[in-house]
Amino acid sequence: MTPDADLGYRALSLLGPRTVARLARELGMPQSRVSRALDELVAAAAVRPVPAATNTGYRSPGALVWEAVAVERVLDTLRQHRMPAPALDRWRRHVMAATELGLAALARASLRRWPTRSAARQRAASLIAAERHEHLAINTEEVFDAEATTAALPLDRSILARGIRLRVLGLPPSDGDRYTAYATALGHAGGMYRELSALPLKVMIFDRRAAMVPSDPLDLERGYIEVADPEAVQALAGMFDRLWDDGTDPRDQGVPPIELSTREQALVRLLAMGHTDQSAAQELRLSVRTVAYTMRNLMDRLGVENRFQLALLLGAAGAAPRPPRHGTPGSTTT
Incomplete structure (x- = not known):
């Protein structure tokens, strides 16, 4: 455990139950360091809050009072299970939030x-x-x-x-x-x-x-x-x-919406279905040069270098239809 957690546990064991403020004052440490030490001790089941019925005699009745768990039980817990760091961080955040909100x-x-x-x-x-x-x-x-x-x-x-x-x-x-x-x-x-x-x-x-x-x-x-x-x-x-x-x-x-012209939409749809530039040009009654120019202009506008990158971008933005699966009606391959 960290030196602060070790010191906090020893102090609570020796001095008895304490609030964070009182323990910080007696140890000469900032309350933030004492709170972090207690979070670590709670995660290790080494300290626990004093039941409300015995929490008397403090000037701030709502303050949480902590006491040390018997050292034998703490050692047994530590021997049986060492909590991994990510899990310990989650425990700390949970305990800190609950303590600050006064749930305990x-x-x-x-x-x-x-x-x-x-x-x-x-x-x-x-x-x-x-x-x-x-x-x-x-x-x-x-x-x-x-x-x-x-x-x-x-x-x-x-x-x-x-x-x-x-x-x-x-x-x-x-x-x-x-x-x-x-x-x-x-x-x-x-x-x-x-x-x-x-x-x-x-x-x-x-x-x-x-x-x-x-x-x-x-x-x-x-x-x-x-x-x-x-x-x-x-x-x-x-x-x-x-x-x-x-x-x-x-x-x-995510990917910003992409707006295509009517011609671009029709051309992208045909190419996604497996058409070549020549067959797409025939379907749309355009020249092959116009098809190539339209695609080049679209790639330049969207900042991609080739048609593969263009297909990925249009697909991610939902601006292009998914190609049909192999062997399904409307597919160009079997």
Whole structure:
């Protein structure tokens, strides 16, 4: 572990439960460094928040108080599982966001745990069914598997079909493909989607009245926590709004629309079907020279060097039809 995390754990073990502010003061360290150390300790299950019932005697009752877990249990955990760096970063972001929003300090009556992913999905469906105005979601997955997409899209479409505003924040795909299946399908259905390079935690917010966050950001099968406390839900919604303002629509960064003249459209369609310049000229009652000139002018206008590059660009922009498959009606080859 880092030296700061090691020092923080030893201090809590020796001095007893402390708030971040008090621990920073006693160690002579900035609170930001102490907070990062605690994030690392939480990820390693080396510290835990003191139950609300025993959190007394502090001038700031809402401040979170941390205590050290017995060293034997910590060592057992570290021996059994060393968390990889990307997973640890995800844990840190999740814990930092939850701590800053005060979720861990909420009374137990304000929280409800749904212990499995399936149960959480059923609860989310019931909350969605009761929505009237707005649905917000942050997805921290870099890749949507088939199961997740299949589960998400029907709910999204049902939201949009009832005239409810739907906004989703996600991460850029890990393979660099800006057009993920989920994002594309959501946009076609009328939802709004933006991306950020880093997101603090996965969350769903229902009409700004309730929210659901994962129990464990590294294992969604362990279910979700439902938050009903108005102040906490508003804090989560405020976080979403700030992130949304910083996000970008991946479709705005894709290939710009390409407008073709009537002649260019007809010529591109014929060439995509497998015609040569000569047969295309005969179909359109043009000279072969006019066909060649039209294609050269189009390549110069779009900044490509050859017809292969032109075909790729037109196909990506949706300005050219897909060539027919081999052996299908209308194809030129068998």
